[in-house]
Amino acid sequence: MARKLLLEKAHVEGIRHFDVYRREGGYASVEKALKMDPASIVEEVKKSGLRGRGGAGFATGLKWSFLAKPEGVPRYLVCNADESEPGTFKDRFLMEFIPHLLIEGLIVSSFALGSNSTYIYIRGEYAWIVGILEQAIAEAKQNGFLGKNILGAGFDLEIYVQRGAGAYICGEETALIESLEGKRGNPRIKPPFPAIKGLWDCPTVVNNVETLAAVVPIINMGGEEYAKIGVGRSTGTKLISACGNINKPGVYEMDMTISVEEFIYSDEYCGGIANGKKLKACIPGGSSVPILPANLLLKTAKGETRYMNYESLSDGGFASGSMMGSGGFIVLDEDQCVVRHTLTLARFYRHESCGQCSPCREGTGWMEKILQKIENGKGVSSDIDLLWDIQRKIEGNTICPLGDAAAWPVAAAIRHFRDEFEWHVNNPSLCLTQNYGLAHYADELSVVA
Amino acid sequence: MMVKFSEHKMKEVEAIIARYPTGKHKSALIPILHLAQEEFGGWLSAESMDYVASILSIASIEVYEVATFYSMFNLNPVGKHVLEVCQTGPCMLQGSDDIIAYIKSKLGIAVGETTADGMFTLKTVECLGACGYAPMMQMGMHYKEHLTPSKVDEIIAHCYNHK
Structure with missing residues (x-):
């Protein structure tokens, strides 16, 4: 289904601005969350079954629960906006068109994790989006959703945007942390994991843009309701950025129940292969995941219909399946080598x-x-x-x-x-x-x- | 060119440093290198990098090792406009090879070179996250997407008309 939880309002005129976003129901999750106990927010995210949308698909609530909380040591939330996996441009779309959704998700998540300084690490090439995010941050602050004592709940938060400078590796969370510390983006040896020793050696959670935005509908509707959307362990909605030889490249949101065939050929999504050509192959989840020939893409090796979700895309393992990855869907037509x-x-x-x-x-x-x-x-x-x-x-x-x-x-x-x-x-x-x-x-x- | 931030830019530098906890000012390095590149001719000379090191009270080598790691930092002089054309898979599927060949022949330069009038430098880059709007290139702070030879002509003409 074309269920939309993140991009539903993305095309509302003026949605980039606080007033319009607020009128459309924005920041309700902050009002709700700030009356909750931080630990119960983590519980809601656990119940939602949300999995990291950056590529690894690790359970977000579980990742949050690993965060160490030593006395007197600051904790940090870092938003990974270093979107660099070839075929992937969904976070860009979200930040560019509905920036307040990310800021809202960051406020709720920062409160849940106890971060008072949260950083958005954005790839350096997305230079114009920095201004869009900073504008949204300034508006949220003017309206009392950021800064000191937010909504009188005694919670302080500042959000800063940090630009990278061209390095795919900084999408890896420990490389991102190194880069944020002003160093080369060399990944660290794990353990220790960032949840124990991350930014400036403090406990840190690094989450993808789409993951943090998804916290907003989870808090609004409750984790259990969110988990009812989708199928199996593929709960909620997923953004897919589709590109290559298709009629309608772009960013699509869906619950994860539609078939790959429908996604490629339906006019609601990719609109079929461009120029009347035939489908040859596809990389369904960003350049790192296995490429599949048309026959194995549309059906599993067992002859079952393949669906756009974590389990179905990986059905057959690497022998005959692929992965959901980052949702970067790259289509190759019959003329491609x-x-x-x-x-x-x-x-x-x-x-x-x-x-x-x-x-x-x-x-x-x-x-x-x-x-x-x-x-x-x-x-x-x-x-x-x-x-x-x-x-x-x-x-x-x-x-x-x-x-x-x-x-x-x-x-x-x-x-x-x-x-x-x-x-x-x-x-x-x-x-x-x-x-x-x-x-x-x-x-x-x-x-x- | 004198390598020194204006008073106004220095305020920006201070605001960047203020984003981090006390003693963690090295985190400001990449943002300040971006500023330095913008201010000092579109590239980072050794002099510029030493200057940034002095602002942050870190060793020059700490700046060099970072500047050489990240592809957005130019370590040699570039033209007034840098055309950074993506050539990774999704752009290749939409004809980026032809776009690169077209720009090369139109400007009479190879990848990595600058036109004799100092107007354009051509670079190839890896995926910039615009795969659905391919082929594309980055010019300064912005993306130029859905490129065709005629669109390239327009972009280049626009640069000459607004020198």
Whole structure:
């Protein structure tokens, strides 16, 4: 269903301004929350089943409950607005069009966690959004929702916006903390986790923009009601940013009950493949998650309909499934070359590797070079095996998940599109002028019971 | 160029430092480097970086190691307008390779170069979070999206008309 909890009011004229947002029911969750016990807010979030919307899908309430509370030590909430996963532009949309929703979510969450200084770490390139957020913060402050003694409840809060400066790795929470401390974005070794030792060595929670915005409807309707939306462990609504070769790229909100097929072909969402082409492949959750050929995308290996939720998208594990990830939905039509697309992603990860761990620093560069060779008709068949070997040696062998994120797209491309790689190797001159095309990637699969 | 913030900019610097607890002023480094780059010619010279170090009372090396890590900081002089064209997967699917080739031939420069009149520098960048509005590029504080050769023509002409 096209149920909207976050973006319902995003297109109301003037919603960026406090007065309009307030008239539309905004900041009600703050009024409610400030009369509650902080621990019971955490309980509501636990009951809601909300899972982190940045990509990992970890239970938000559980993450909050890990926050250490030593006497006399400040605690911090940091909002991760470093949206950098290729294919993902949902947080940008939310912050740009309905900034007060994020500020409202931050006030409630800061109160629940006991943070009196909360930081929004936003990717440096979203420069114009900084002004939008700062305007919203100033308006909230003028109206008594920020600053000292908010709504007379004795709670003080300031929210600050901090710009990054171009580094995908700063989306990883410990790299983000390092960056916020004015350092290179090198991820930290965990444990200790930020909940124990985070920003300036104080207990810290880092949550994604969409996650924190979702706290608003959770408090308004109650965790149990929120949990009734969706299916299974995919509760509430999810923002999906759709891009690539589709008729209607954009940001869509839905509860997680619709099928992938409906999402791609319905006019309510992507509106079908652009230019009357056929669907070849899709990366459903941001560039790090496995790419799937059309047949495995629309149906699971068991022949069941695949849905736009955490469980269904990962059905089959990495052998035949993918992941919800960040909700960055990238569609490739029949004219696209999977080798070339994978090459751009390998280049991305090589560029974004922080360089701390050898498997990632060296391996991402090797993968890019080998893909470059294959794409340019200079590959040999052992290159495909070499590529497989390198990605396998990166995965699981690095401090942070960037190593895995770099390995998975290459692994999935070889797993599902190996014949396209082989075609490049076997047709070195043809692959420079022609594409492998749709091949068999949309064919009905025989289901082994 | 004299490397020193105006009184007005210095107030901004102080406001940034005030966002953090006492003693945690190093957190202001990246925001201040952005300011320095804007104020001192669009790039960070060693002199600019040393100046930022002196403001924050940290070692110059602490500034260099940060400035060299983040891709938005230019460590060499750039043109008046920097065209940063995204080339990652989703933009590639929508023809960013053609856009990059078009800009190269129109301006007669390679990626990483600046036009002889000092007006434009061309850079390629990795995903900027505008995948649904591809192909795209960043120019200063803003994004230019849904690029076509004619839109590129318009943007370049606009820059020349508003020198």
